[in-house]
Amino acid sequence: MINREILANRYEIQQQLGKKAGRKTFLATDLVTGKSVIVKLLAFSSDFEWDDLKLFEREAQTLNSLSHSQIPAYLDYFEVNSSKYQGFALIQTYIPAQTLEQYLQTGRKFTEIEVKEIASSVLEILIYLHELNPPVIHRDIKPSNILLGERSGNSVGEVYLIDFGSVQTILAAETGTRTIVGTYGYMPQEQFGGCTVPASDLYSLGCTIIYLVTGTNPADLPQKDFRIQFQQVANLSPNFTNWLQQITEPSLEKRFSTATSALTALENPEYSEIIALPVGKPAGSKIQLRKNEDTLDITIPPVGFQSSMVFIGFFATFWNLFILVWTIGALSAPFPGNIPFALFSLPFWGVGFSMIYGILYGLYGSLKISINQQQIVLNYQLGKWKIPRRRSASRESIDKLVYTPKYFTKDSDGDKTQVPAKLVLWAGVEKFEFGVNNMTIQSEVELEWLANELSDWLGIEITSL
Numbered sequence: 001m002i003n004r005e006i007l008a009n010r011y012e013i014q015q016q017l018g019k020k021a022g023r024k025t026f027l028a029t030d031l032v033t034g035k036s037v038i039v040k041l042l043a044f045s046s047d048f049e050w051d052d053l054k055l056f057e058r059e060a061q062t063l064n065s066l067s068h069s070q071i072p073a074y075l076d077y078f079e080v081n082s083s084k085y086q087g088f089a090l091i092q093t094y095i096p097a098q099t100l101e102q103y104l105q106t107g108r109k110f111t112e113i114e115v116k117e118i119a120s121s122v123l124e125i126l127i128y129l130h131e132l133n134p135p136v137i138h139r140d141i142k143p144s145n146i147l148l149g150e151r152s153g154n155s156v157g158e159v160y161l162i163d164f165g166s167v168q169t170i171l172a173a174e175t176g177t178r179t180i181v182g183t184y185g186y187m188p189q190e191q192f193g194g195c196t197v198p199a200s201d202l203y204s205l206g207c208t209i210i211y212l213v214t215g216t217n218p219a220d221l222p223q224k225d226f227r228i229q230f231q232q233v234a235n236l237s238p239n240f241t242n243w244l245q246q247i248t249e250p251s252l253e254k255r256f257s258t259a260t261s262a263l264t265a266l267e268n269p270e271y272s273e274i275i276a277l278p279v280g281k282p283a284g285s286k287i288q289l290r291k292n293e294d295t296l297d298i299t300i301p302p303v304g305f306q307s308s309m310v311f312i313g314f315f316a317t318f319w320n321l322f323i324l325v326w327t328i329g330a331l332s333a334p335f336p337g338n339i340p341f342a343l344f345s346l347p348f349w350g351v352g353f354s355m356i357y358g359i360l361y362g363l364y365g366s367l368k369i370s371i372n373q374q375q376i377v378l379n380y381q382l383g384k385w386k387i388p389r390r391r392s393a394s395r396e397s398i399d400k401l402v403y404t405p406k407y408f409t410k411d412s413d414g415d416k417t418q419v420p421a422k423l424v425l426w427a428g429v430e431k432f433e434f435g436v437n438n439m440t441i442q443s444e445v446e447l448e449w450l451a452n453e454l455s456d457w458l459g460i461e462i463t464s465l
Contacts, residue, residue, distance in 0.1 A: 007028070007085075010032055012029045013039065014027045014028055014029060023052075024040075026041065039090070040089065042056040043080075056090065057088075060074065060090045062167045065132075070160045071160065073093045075091040095149075095160050097147040097150075097160060099146060100146045104211070114156040122161060124259075125161045129201075137197070137198060137201055138164065139200065140166035141205050142207075143208055146208065148160075184219055210230045210248065214230050214234050227249070230244070243266055282446055285449070287299070294373055296372075296457045298453075299367070316355035316356050319348075319355065323349055330344070360382060367381075368381065369432070376425070378391045391430070393428065394427065394428075399427070400426035400460065400463065401426075401451065401462050405421050421435065422436070
C-alpha cells in the first residue's frame with residue numbers, strides 16, 4: 001500500500017491496482033479536483049525497452065483523441081522524476097467498476113441474454129473506434145480489459161473498454177514497424193504475424209464471450225482446424241452458437257469483417273452473411289438486362305430529371321460566371337504577372353465543370369456492364385458518346401459478390417447517419433462497385449435484384465459485410 005507519494009504536485013497515490021512489464025497502475029486522488037483518477041506509470045527499469053515507451057506514448061495520444069462515454073478519458077501526461085519513480089505517467093478518469101475477469105474469479109455466471117448485451121455494448125464501442133480516421137484497433141480485448149458496472153433494472157450493467165496500451169491505428173500499421181502485442185488465447189492468427197485489422201478485435205471479443213459462457217480460458221479449450229471447440233461446454237441457442245463460430249473464424253474471409261455486420265447479426269438472428277435477395281425485377285425499374293448462356297448485359301439508364309438539379313444548375317451557372325469574370329480579369333493584367341492568377345482559377349473551373357457534368361450525366365448518362373466467358377467490361381456513356389472510363393477484368397478472376405444493405409453508423413454523441421446500400425463485384429484486386437444514389441441506381445430493391453441476377457449467372461453466392 002502506497003499512501004503519501006504525490007506526482008506532479010497534484011496526484012496523490014492511494015493504492016496499487018496492477019503491475020506488468022515495467023508498468024504499474026495506481027488509484028490516486030487529484031488534489032485539485034478531489035476526484036479519484038487512474039495513474040498508469042511506465043517506469044525506467046532494467047527490463048525497460050524503447051518499444052514500451054512507443055506504445056505508452058501511443059496510448060496517451062490515442063486516449064487524448066477519443067471522446068466516448070464508455071472509454072476512460074485522458075486527463076494528463078508528464079515525465080516523472082521523484083525519489084521513488086522515474087519514467088512517464090498517464091492520468092485518466094477512474095471508472096468505479098470491476099472487470100469481467102474479476103467477476104468470473106468471484107464465481108459469477110452470465111446468462112446468454114447477459115453476454116449478448118455485453119457483446120452488443122462492446123461492438124458499439126468498436127464501431128466508434130474502427131470508423132475513426134484513421135481507424136483505431138484495440139488489439140487486446142479480453143475479460144480483464146472490459147469493465148462492467150452494477151446491474152441497473154433489467155440491464156446487465158454499463159460496459160466500458162479500458163487499457164489502450166496495445167492500441168494501433170491503421171496509419172501506424174502502414175507506415176511504421178509492426179509490434180506483436182496481445183494476449184495468448186484471444187489473438188487471431190493474423191495478429192501473431194504482426195498484421196492486425198479491425199476484424200482482429202472482433203475475434204478477441206468472440207473469445208472473451210466464449211470465456212464468459214464456458215468459464216474456461218479459450219486457450220485451454222480444444223481446437224479443430226484452429227477453431228475453438230466450445231459448443232459442448234456451453235449451453236447456448238443455435239443462433240448464438242453460429243454467431244460465436246463466425247466471429248471467431250480463424251479465416252479473415254469467413255469472419256465478420258466489421259463491427260457493424262457483427263452487431264447486425266447479433267441483433268437479428270435471421271441475418272446471415274450468406275443472404276437471399278428478391279428474384280423478380282422490381283416494378284417500374286428502367287434497368288435493362290439481357291442474358292443467355294454466354295453473355296450477361298446490364299444497362300443502367302439515366303435517372304432523368306431530379307428536382308435537386310434545378311438548384312445545382314443555378315448554382316453552377318453563377319459559379320462558372322464568377323470564375324469567368326475572374327479569369328478574364330486575371331488575363332487582362334500585364335504579362336507575365338497575370339499567369340499565376342489565371343492558373344489559380346483552374347481548380348475552380350474543375351469544380352464548376354464537375355457540377356455541370358453531374359447534371360448532364362443524370363439526364364443523359366448510362367452505365368453498361370457486359371460479362372462474357374472471357375471478361376467483364378464496364379462502360380460509361382453520355383448520350384451517344386462513350387466516356388473514357390472503361391474498366392475491364394478477366395472473367396475467371398471474378399471470385400466474390402458482396403452486397404451490403406443500408407445501415408446506420410453512430411458517433412460518440414449517439415447521432416445516427418445512414419450509409420446507403422452497395423454491391424461490389426470483385427475480380428481479383430479489381431473492384432466493380434454499384435451503389436444506391438441519385439446518379440445511377442435509385443432504389444435498394446433494384447440493387448438487390450441486380451445482385452441476385454449476377455449471383456445466378458456467375459454461379460457465385462452473395463455474401464454480405
